[in-house]
Amino acid sequence: MPSRTKSGAKKKSSGEIVIPDKLYFRIGDVSELLNLPTYVLRFWETEFPQLKPTKSSSGQRMYRRREVELALRIRTLLYEEGFTIPGARERLKLDAKPAKNQSALPFPKANDKGALKRVRQELQEILKMLSGKVKVEGRKASNGRH
Numbered sequence: 001m002p003s004r005t006k007s008g009a010k011k012k013s014s015g016e017i018v019i020p021d022k023l024y025f026r027i028g029d030v031s032e033l034l035n036l037p038t039y040v041l042r043f044w045e046t047e048f049p050q051l052k053p054t055k056s057s058s059g060q061r062m063y064r065r066r067e068v069e070l071a072l073r074i075r076t077l078l079y080e081e082g083f084t085i086p087g088a089r090e091r092l093k094l095d096a097k098p099a100k101n102q103s104a105l106p107f108p109k110a111n112d113k114g115a116l117k118r119v120r121q122e123l124q125e126i127l128k129m130l131s132g133k134v135k136v137e138g139r140k141a142s143n144g145r146h
Contacts, residue, residue: 019068027053027061030068034075044074047085050092 017033031038042061045051051070053061063071070092077088 017072019065019072022065024062024064025068027063030063030071033068034071036075041071044071048074048089048092050096 019033025033027038027041030041034041045053048070051067051074053063053067056062073092073095074088077083077091078085083091
């Protein structure tokens with residue numbers, strides 16, 4: 001059965017932290033949730049530019065869910081995966097970048113009018129094939145019916 005902390009956070013028996021469904025969290029709530037002193041969170045704000053809680057009119061740090069998740073990720077990188085602060089900072093930058101596994105499409109250059117005409121003609125041929133007006137491999141296209 002999950003146990004609750006003062007801030008309302010649930011901790012599963014496996015040790016996984018469940019972040020409560022709230023708009024804002026005070027630094028004390030985040031500190032308790034992550035089991036870290038508040039000064040560590042304040043220090044992380046200086047070391048990780050992505051971690052920027054807003055401040056209330058009274059100057060209280062207010063963390064949004066995204067920032068709590070980021071602080072949890074930082075804690076995991078530093079304490080469980082053994083990263084240094086610069087290493088964790090670099091990992092967070094890499095995590096934020098989209099994957100570049102997909103190669104770029106070979107679009108023709110804008111000043112190559114002939115290439116654009118060929119692309120247009122090929123697209124029209126594809127459209128004809130899809131509408132069943134062109135024979136494909138010696139037979140008429142079946143519009144997906146067998």
